[in-house]
Amino acid sequence: MSEIIDILLSASFWAAVIRIASPLILATMGELICERAGVLNLGIEGIMVIGAFTGWMAVYQGMPLWGGVAVAMAAGMLFGLLHSTLTVPFGLSQHVVGLGVTLFATASASFAYRLMLPEVTSPPKIDPFRPLDIPILSDLPWLGEALFSQTALTWAAFAVAGIVALMLYRTPLGLAVRAVGENPAAVEAQGLSVTGLRMGAVIVGSGLMAVGGAFLTLSAFSSFFFEMVNGRGWICVALVVFGAWKPGKALLGAILFAAFDALQIRLQQTELGVVLPYQLFLALPFILSILALILMSRRAEVPAALMVPYNKGER
Amino acid sequence: MRLEPIANPSPVRRLGLPVLALVATLGVAMLLALVAGANPFAVLGQIATGALGSRLAVLETLNRATPLIFTGLAVAVAFRAKLWNIGAEAQLYAGAIMAVVLGTGALGSPWVLPVSALAAMLGGAALLLGPVLLKTRLGVDEVVTTLLLNFIMLLFVSYLLEGPMKDPGGMGWPKSTPLIPEARLPRIVDGLRLHWGFALAILAAVVVWVIQTRTTLGFEIRAVGQNPEAARFAGMPVNVVLVKTALLSGGLAALAGWSEVAGLKGHLSSDLSPGFGYTGIIVAMLALLHPLGVVVTAIFVAGIFVGSDAMSRAAGVPTYIADMLLATALLFMVLAILLTKVRVVRG
Known part of the structure; x- marks a missing residue:
């Protein structure tokens, strides 16, 4: 027990929590926007892979880091366009199309990787985002290390959460996006385009997912591996449910989740790690996600038109 | 744009569009070959010869098709009831674990094969039972739970291979103790590298087809898939049907792992499994969820994989072209099937 308290009090633990939470926050916000507009986007896992790959490759080819982020976002939006074209105007099964997009995006990343780096055995490294040194704040004892020595992309992730919340609840556009996920016919009656709003939401949301993926290569690991997204996308789908489709709660969920993840990594170094197999620790995030889904199942406020395609003139 | 149902789609439309989807996939294949700097026609030719060009190639394709028939059937059965089982990968490993648990000396001839097959099916079924009960009792989306279980299962397998099932003679490779000879599926013809798993897979397809077309359960599965509210209103026990579907689906997926280990x-x-569970989704969708069609599409999909491996060695186009083609085929096919039933009108 005292070991756990020691871990929870250490500054490096909280620094890790914020770092681990960042890609989850970005991708969860992306998924949340899609779902609030009524579209379940199961392309998320593959779109994160594409973001991780394209962002990294762009920087490896000589682009600046923020250029890599922009490339990742654009690539994600392209796959969002593919997903939303099939699911919104054509109203195809969001389950099947989403999985298809994930398979297609993952395969595209693998294909392009092998095409561009045919001979390499280990992927080349790039110079990643460095922790920002903020005057005074970064030098604070404990807090400086825990909160104020993060990369710019982490700050961007938290800013995105704030912007998404403001956009959804404080702007007419946000109202329209929320309405299209609850009652598309009413939105149509207002003279707004259901197709346009939904496609726009999926495209923007997919862009954010891809930036979440790019965080892994540009800020966390500085290299690209095929298996690096490793189910994070699916965990983000669970986090949206856990956050009851609200940006603030989803943000807290991502941080809570990251805290468990950071804790399990550290617990592996303790006596518990000797007694229990390390695979149990690695499985913890997935087990927690399932528990979170069960916990929230009864009180989830699902958008009423989630997964319901809208066809004009049909009731 | 708006979609308008077509009352009586013409046969040209019903057959032409799916064929067009496959042709479009070939077009993408040629485009990818061009991008990779290879001759598109040569690449297609090398994939075809790699898959079917020799007796050895054909046997390799059929061997690769065997687990795909099982996982394709698992997905087809579940999707028919709109039960989104994306966990065939985990269920496959459940079957593989059972094959090792019972096949390494716990049981001898003649019981070991039938008992371990049955245990595998029960293991796979049990693994899907949880997500389905969560769906029917609490409304938890089974897509996410089955997907997450895939990751948990892979970690569990890794634990087993480093712990309780570790092969002492494995020289550090993470693999289990080998099965005893009595627990192995024999080859169909002596000297040919094709085991009885393939024949069992075809048998499974026929059994599923009979269940779907000749039994009450088959009728109920279709009714629940088409409209669960209507089925419930008609007095059908929708949740019981979903649970039965899950047991069948999980059991079929488990046989894929069982036959890979035993055969x-x-x-x-x-x-x-290099993703047989996920590829099963493509196999099932290309077959329009028809159990006998699954056999055909599984062989087709296996051929693409085996052929692409051979082509990649010769032409230098990355072997991942196979995964790209199959994902493309899936997306084209779902669109083509929709367009056989509706037409796009302006306004």
């Missing part, structure tokens, strides 16, 4: 590999390793 092909003879031991369990963590790379037993």
Whole structure:
């Protein structure tokens, strides 16, 4: 027990929590926007892979880091366009199309990787985002290390959460996006385009997912591996449910989740790690996600038109 | 744009569009070959010869098709009831684990094969039972739970291979103790590298087809898939039907792992399945969820994989072209099937 308290009090633990939470926050916000507009986007896992790959490759080819982020976002939006074209105007099964997009995006990343780096055995490294040194704040004892020595992309992730919340609840556009996920016919009656709003939401949301993926290569690991997204996308789908489709709660969920993840990594170094197999620790995030889904199942406020395609003139 | 149902689609439309989807996929294949700097026609030719060009190639394709028939059937059965089982990968490993648990000396001839097959099916079924009960009782989306279980299962397999099932003679490779000879599926013809798993897979397809077309359960599965509210209103026990569907689906997926261990590999390793569970979704969708069609599409999909491996060695186009083609085929096919039923009108 005292070991756990020691871990929870250490500054490096909280620094890790914020770092681990960042890609989850970005991708969860992306998924949340899609779902609030009524579209379940199961392309998320593959779109994160594409973001991780394209962002990294762009920087490896000589682009600046923020250029890599922009490339990742654009690539994600392209796959969002593919997903939303099939699911919104054509109203195809969001389950099947989403999985298809994930398979297609993952395969595209693998294909392009092998095409561009045919001979390499280990992927080349790039110079990643460095922790920002903020005057005074970064030098604070404990807090400086825990909160104020993060990369710019982490700050961007938290800013995105704030912007998404403001956009959804404080702007007419946000109202329209929320309405299209609850009652598309009413939105149509207002003279707004259901197709346009939904496609726009999926495209923007997919862009954010891809930036979440790019965080892994540009800020966390500085290299690209095929298996690096490793189910994070699916965990983000669970986090949206856990956050009851609200940006603030989803943000807290991502941080809570990251805290468990950071804790399990550290617990592996303790006596518990000797007694229990390390695979149990690695499985913890997935087990927690399932528990979170069960916990929230009864009180989830699902958008009423989630997964319901809208066809004009049909009731 | 708006979609308008077509009352009586013409046969040209019903057959032409799916064929067009496959042709479009070939077009994408040629485009990818061009991008990779290879001759598109040569690449297609090398994939075809790699898959079917020799007796050895055909046998390799059929061997690769065997687990895909099982996982394709698992997905087809579940999707028919709109039960989104994306966990065939985990259920496959459940079957593979059972093959090792019972096949390494716990049971001898003649019981070991039938008992371990049955245990595999029960293991796979049990693994899907949880997500389905969560769906019917609490409304938890089964897509996410089955997907998450895939990751948990792979870690569990990794634990087994480093712990309780570790092969002492494995020289550090993470693989299980080998099966005893009595627990292995024999080859169909002596000297040819094709095991009885393939024949069992075809048998399974026929059994599923009979269930779907000749039994009450088959009728109920279709009714629940088409409209669960209507089925419930008609007095059908929708949740019971979903649970039965899940048991069938999970059991079929588990047989994929069981037959890979008992028929092909003879031991369990963590790379037993290069995503057979996920590829099963493509196999099932290309077959329009028809159980007999699954056999055909599984062989087709296996051929693409085996052929692409051979082509990649010769032409230098990355072997991942196979995964790209199959994902493309899936997306084109779902669109083509929709367009056989509706037409796009302006306004």
